[in-house]
Amino acid sequence: MDKIKFTILGETGSGKTCYLLGMYYEMSAGRDGYSIVAPNRDESRRLVANFKNLTDASLGRKRFPEMTDALQKYNFELQHAFNTILPFEWIDYPGKWLDVSESASSGLTEVENSIYNSTALFICIDGENLTGNDTAEKIERVRDKCSRHISPYLAQLSGKNRGRKFPPIALIITKYDLCNRETDEEEILEVLQGSFSPLFERDDTFIVIVPVSLGSDLQDDDSRGKFSPINLHLPIYMGIWFALKNYIADLKRQIEVDKRTISNYNEMIRDEQDRFFLFKSNDKILSWRNRISENESEIRRLQNEISAMKQSYDRLERELYSINLTFINGRRRK
Ligand SMILES: Nc1nc2c(ncn2[C@@H]2O[C@H](COP(=O)(O)OP(=O)(O)OP(=O)(O)O)[C@@H](O)[C@H]2O)c(=O)[nH]1
Ligand SMILES: [Mg+2]
Known part of the structure; x- marks a missing residue:
């Protein structure tokens, strides 16, 4: 199976690194039976110090991280009841690399490659763009500061992958504490549909819109507000749910291959048995029977793995129902 990779996009200062730290803080302690661990000690130490x-x-x-100035990769594992469900890689890069006019071409290539190989994309939209009470202005701001930079990458993804589905996308409204009094779910939808219109027109894309925040009064009193995260777990649940879906489909394909192998051996055994007794090879028949039983036990192992994965998959799916703004292949989920 390909490595599971999540890429987070968003202009500089939109809150990508803070989201990662907050999500790790929230999930390392565990939530709904799930937890996230960073198996590499150095990475784990770095994350813990920052959060x-x-x-x-x-x-x-000074509580906030420095602006990211080089691409950083983190390896995590999502666990349920301390059993690893899936390992995944998280790619955090400097938002300034997104700006085609400013970025060095090596930066652009790095971003392109990580988008191209991603299991899911997370796009951060700074909640500050949704402050005020003029919807048209909010659409303009999100267009100017966010979609204008990100859409060319999405267009390229579509071009390179003609015929291949887009990865699932979480549109994350970061710093929701800054705008929650001046917007609501329906306006957020209008703003995002207005600023990312081609994305919503696609009939092969899964999109969720999730407002997140590190704390409702974080900005108060010179950033001395309490850290009390909202919704930080939901985008990662979406990503893992898709990764599990792909993984289960892979396991099913392997079972089909094993079944075909068994039926080939059975056919070979029948042909051998039909031979005139002087030419019949009992040794061959015995070795093919052994192969068949190896394949049968592999199928049982794969089926057990599928049932274990299926439990996690169903459980995550229930969590995802709490996201109201969900679009499946161009239609809003009722
Ligand atoms: N009010 C509020 N501010 C936030 C929140 N999350 C992040 N911020 C602010 O946003 C700033 C930028 O966040 P970063 O995570 O460093 O942004 P980034 O997208 O990683 O930026 P680059 O590394 O330059 O790409 C932080 O220094 C905080 O001041 C939030 O939930 N609420
Ligand atoms: Mg950063």
Whole structure:
């Protein structure tokens, strides 16, 4: 199976790194029986140091991470009841690389490659763009600051992959605490449909819209507000749900291959048995029977793995029903 990769896109300062830290903080302690671990000690230490800062209100502005200036990869595992469901890679890169006019071409290539190989895309839209009470202006801001930079990459993805489905996409409204009093679900939808219209026109794409925040009063009193995360777990649940779906489909394909192998051996055994007894090879028949039983036990192993995965898959699917703004192949889920 290909490595599971999640890429997070968004202009500089839109909250990508904070989202990662907040999500890891929330999920490393566990939620709904799920947890996320970083098996690499150095990565884990780096993440813990950074999220400790994020939760330390006494640091004021210094609680936030520095602007990211190089691509960073993190390896995580999603666990349920401390059993690993799936490992995945998270790619965090500098938002300034998205800007075609400013980025070095090596940066652009890195971004392109990580989008191209991603199991799911997370696109951050800074909640600050949704402040005020003029919807048209909000659409203009999101267009200018976000979709204008991201759409060319999506267009390219579509071109390179003609005939292949788009990866599932979570449109994440970051810093929702800044705009929640000045917007609502329906307006968010209008703004995003207005600023990312080609995306919503596609009939092969799964899209969720999730407002997230690190804390409802985070910005108060010179950034000394309490860290109290909202919805940080949902985008990652969506990504893992799709990864599981692909994984289960892979396992089913392997079962089909094993079944075909068994039927080939059975045919060979029948042909051999039909031979005149002087030419019949009992050794061959015996070795083919052994192969058949190896394939049968492999099928049983794969079927057990599918049932274990299916439980996680169904459980995650239930969690995803809490996302109201979900679009499946161009239609809003009722
Ligand atoms: N009010 C509020 N501010 C936030 C929240 N999350 C992030 N911020 C602010 O947004 C700033 C930028 O966040 P980063 O995560 O560093 O942004 P980034 O997208 O990683 O930026 P680059 O690394 O330059 O690409 C932080 O320094 C915080 O001031 C949030 O949930 N609420
Ligand atoms: Mg960053």
